[in-house]
Amino acid sequence: MTSDKTFSRRAVIAGAGAVLAAPAVVKAQAQVLKIANLVPRSGFFAQAGQSMHRGALASPALLAELGYKVEIVHIDTESNADVARTQAERAINDGCHVITGAFDSGHTLAIAQVAEQRQIPFVVNVAAAPQITEQGYKYLVRNFQTGGQLVTNGLRLIKDVTDAKGIKLETAVFLHANDTFGTAQRGAMDAIWPRVNLPIKLVESIAYDPRAQDLSVEVTKIRSINPDLVMCVTRASDAIKMVRDMVRQRFQPKAIISPGSPGFYDEEFYQALGPLADFLLFGLPWVNPKSAMSQAFEKAFQKANPNNRFAPDGFNAGFTFEGFLIAAEGFKKAGTTNGPQLMEAIRGVNIAEHVMIGGPIQFDAKGQNVNIGSAMIQNIKRTPTVVFPSAVAVTEPVLPLPAWQGRS
Amino acid sequence: MLWSLYGNVLVQGILTGLVYGLMALGLSVIFGVVRVVNFAHGEFAVVAMYAAFVLFKQFGLDPFVSLLPIAAAFFVLGYGLQRTLINPFVSRPEHEQFILLVGLAIILVNGSLMVFGPDARSVNLPYSFDSWMIGEIIVDKVRVFAAIAALAVASLLFAFFRFTQTGVAIRACADNLVGAAVVGLDVKRLYALTFGLGMACVGAAGALMVTLTDATPMIAPAFTLLAFTIVIIGGMGSMAGAVVGGLLIGVVEAMASLVIAPSMKTMVSFGLLVLILALRPQGLLGRRA
Numbered sequence: 001m002t003s004d005k006t007f008s009r010r011a012v013i014a015g016a017g018a019v020l021a022a023p024a025v026v027k028a029q030a031q032v033l034k035i036a037n038l039v040p041r042s043g044f045f046a047q048a049g050q051s052m053h054r055g056a057l058a059s060p061a062l063l064a065e066l067g068y069k070v071e072i073v074h075i076d077t078e079s080n081a082d083v084a085r086t087q088a089e090r091a092i093n094d095g096c097h098v099i100t101g102a103f104d105s106g107h108t109l110a111i112a113q114v115a116e117q118r119q120i121p122f123v124v125n126v127a128a129a130p131q132i133t134e135q136g137y138k139y140l141v142r143n144f145q146t147g148g149q150l151v152t153n154g155l156r157l158i159k160d161v162t163d164a165k166g167i168k169l170e171t172a173v174f175l176h177a178n179d180t181f182g183t184a185q186r187g188a189m190d191a192i193w194p195r196v197n198l199p200i201k202l203v204e205s206i207a208y209d210p211r212a213q214d215l216s217v218e219v220t221k222i223r224s225i226n227p228d229l230v231m232c233v234t235r236a237s238d239a240i241k242m243v244r245d246m247v248r249q250r251f252q253p254k255a256i257i258s259p260g261s262p263g264f265y266d267e268e269f270y271q272a273l274g275p276l277a278d279f280l281l282f283g284l285p286w287v288n289p290k291s292a293m294s295q296a297f298e299k300a301f302q303k304a305n306p307n308n309r310f311a312p313d314g315f316n317a318g319f320t321f322e323g324f325l326i327a328a329e330g331f332k333k334a335g336t337t338n339g340p341q342l343m344e345a346i347r348g349v350n351i352a353e354h355v356m357i358g359g360p361i362q363f364d365a366k367g368q369n370v371n372i373g374s375a376m377i378q379n380i381k382r383t384p385t386v387v388f389p390s391a392v393a394v395t396e397p398v399l400p401l402p403a404w405q406g407r408s
Numbered sequence: 409m410l411w412s413l414y415g416n417v418l419v420q421g422i423l424t425g426l427v428y429g430l431m432a433l434g435l436s437v438i439f440g441v442v443r444v445v446n447f448a449h450g451e452f453a454v455v456a457m458y459a460a461f462v463l464f465k466q467f468g469l470d471p472f473v474s475l476l477p478i479a480a481a482f483f484v485l486g487y488g489l490q491r492t493l494i495n496p497f498v499s500r501p502e503h504e505q506f507i508l509l510v511g512l513a514i515i516l517v518n519g520s521l522m523v524f525g526p527d528a529r530s531v532n533l534p535y536s537f538d539s540w541m542i543g544e545i546i547v548d549k550v551r552v553f554a555a556i557a558a559l560a561v562a563s564l565l566f567a568f569f570r571f572t573q574t575g576v577a578i579r580a581c582a583d584n585l586v587g588a589a590v591v592g593l594d595v596k597r598l599y600a601l602t603f604g605l606g607m608a609c610v611g612a613a614g615a616l617m618v619t620l621t622d623a624t625p626m627i628a629p630a631f632t633l634l635a636f637t638i639v640i641i642g643g644m645g646s647m648a649g650a651v652v653g654g655l656l657i658g659v660v661e662a663m664a665s666l667v668i669a670p671s672m673k674t675m676v677s678f679g680l681l682v683l684i685l686a687l688r689p690q691g692l693l694g695r696r697a
Contacts, residue, residue: 244537
């Protein structure tokens with residue numbers, strides 16, 4: 001018996017095409033958004049990466065409560081841009097629909113290239129390098145301030161908070177790490193300082209190696225200048241060294257304020273310095289203590305991480321959560337995981353209720369969130385506490401800096 | 409005043425340099441005798457820092473006290489490592505030794521990361537933040553204690569090699585291995601003793617270092633690099649060279665921070681390394697091969 005069915009070459013090619021396209025069709029119709037969260041959980045940035053990871057562990061419960069269906073894939077970039085690039089490729093091959101991350105600007109740029117080539121949305125949660133949103137990437141949005149915005153907002157907050165307290169600061173020294181972030185902040189400071197008209201004379205900028213064993217010489221140098229204000233761009237380990245050497249050298253400025261950098265709010269900073277960690281100030285985008293979603297997220301965080309305090313992790317965890325929230329909202333709007341359609345929906349989100357301080361999450365044509373806010377935070381009883389602006393503050397700032405000696 | 413600024417920086421450089429010297433001493437001792445370059449040197453120092461941290465947190469033991477049991481434990485660890493893991497590699501090509509020790513270093517760093525996490529762990533002693541004012545010079549108490557302890561440990565080691573029979577036997581092994589074997593010295597045992605002594609130095613240096621800086625897994629490669637720089641400047645295998653090299657690096661880095669820029673100090677110490685390699689390849693106190 002012979003079959004009367006014949007297969008034309010065209011039919012075979014169409015059939016093969018359908019088989020090959022099937023995973024993409026299935027992917028496009030997925031009911032759950034698969035998000036790859038790439039953060040540096042080991043290596044040089046491990047402390048921040050672990051903090052973000054704790055936020056990632058807490059997020060699914062709250063997202064589910066809010067009606068979003070997401071699956072989060074946790075990936076370690078090992079503080080290495082090459083690993084970040086490779087892992088982004090791998091995550092896409094494994095069927096992830098969106099990438100979030102990646103804390104370090106260099107890692108972020110490496111992932112952005114992959115996302116662009118593969119047409120997969122990339123929601124940047126923390127990374128400040130201006131070029132991230134200046135290079136014309138179509139598959140990227142950033143829910144974080146640029147380095148310039150961090151410094152501008154940080155300096156404005158210095159003026160506002162000193163004006164509010166009636167404190168006069170005449171001279172300042174700027175101390176910064178000589179890594180990518182610190183050098184970018186120095187560039188922003190050089191460009192922005194003359195424009196903000198602060199009534200303070202910037203006497204000197206000092207770059208230091210963040211991998212140095214101590215900052216005794218740097219502090220000796222600052223002590224010899226004796227400024228009223230020390231502005232610094234640090235991370236936790238070098239911030240510890242800086243304060244420790246200031247106390248040992250009995251150097252007491254009127255204020256120590258970071259105009260937009262991490263370091264002062266990490267748990268290791270509080271553990272290492274105890275009461276000496278108190279009263280330092282920093283201007284940063286921060287968790288809104290008065291938002292209902294922040295409070296819900298804090299509860300979810302404590303449940304997922306019972307051994308960690310939310311307040312020191314709030315910055316990293318909050319931005320991590322918001323990265324997922326943006327992706328999930330985009331998915332809800334688009335109703336598909338198809339890259340170009342999902343990206344279009346993500347770029348068009350308008351999320352009024354969220355965790356970090358600021359207006360609704362909305363992106364401009366370059367993919368930059370235009371409504372992200374900053375606050376002045378002060379360490380009070382070893383807890384980062386919002387002290388300015390008053391709309392979101394929970395207590396009054398303490399200025400000038402109380403003496404190092406006699407704290408308990 | 410300018411002179412007090414330079415004076416402060418010079419004192420800090422000397423005090424830090426002495427601890428650097430002790431850190432490098434272990435590497436120099438091991439290389440000088442066993443001819444194995446310990447590429448896991450900094451990683452072992454970090455393990456010692458964590459040991460001091462744990463002893464402080466659990467038992468309130470001051471690192472200046474706990475350095476003794478830590479050094480003893482590291483001696484035993486070094487002895488055992490040499491007899492079991494390192495010894496089979498002593499006569500093998502250098503690249504095989506390199507792979508072994510780098511592998512060990514990776515295990516130590518990631519093991520520390522798994523056990524202690526990435527956060528910096530610090531030991532805050534009652535005098536951690538105290539200092540003396542000598543005229544216009546401020547001297548940190550903890551740095552002075554660390555420098556004195558480093559000098560004491562180095563002196564003990566020098567005395568051991570100079571005045572004990574075992575020390576003389578180890579020096580004989582370093583000078584002429586075949587001759588030492590011919591006269592009946594137990595070379596394998598002496599190698600293990602030397603590795604143990606080198607590791608005891610690393611243990612003591614790690615315990616001292618935790619009083620000056622915080623323990624994190626990620627500082628280990630920096631310690632290894634620092635120790636290598638010092639040992640090459642001082643002279644590979646020269647114990648006095650390690651101490652002199654440490655002092656030199658401490659002072660040069662401190663002065664470079666002041667005169668040029670703090671962020672350039674590492675570049676200056678590497679510049680010094682290149683200069684010494686060019687002018688005196690065997691190092692300041694090393695002997696020509």
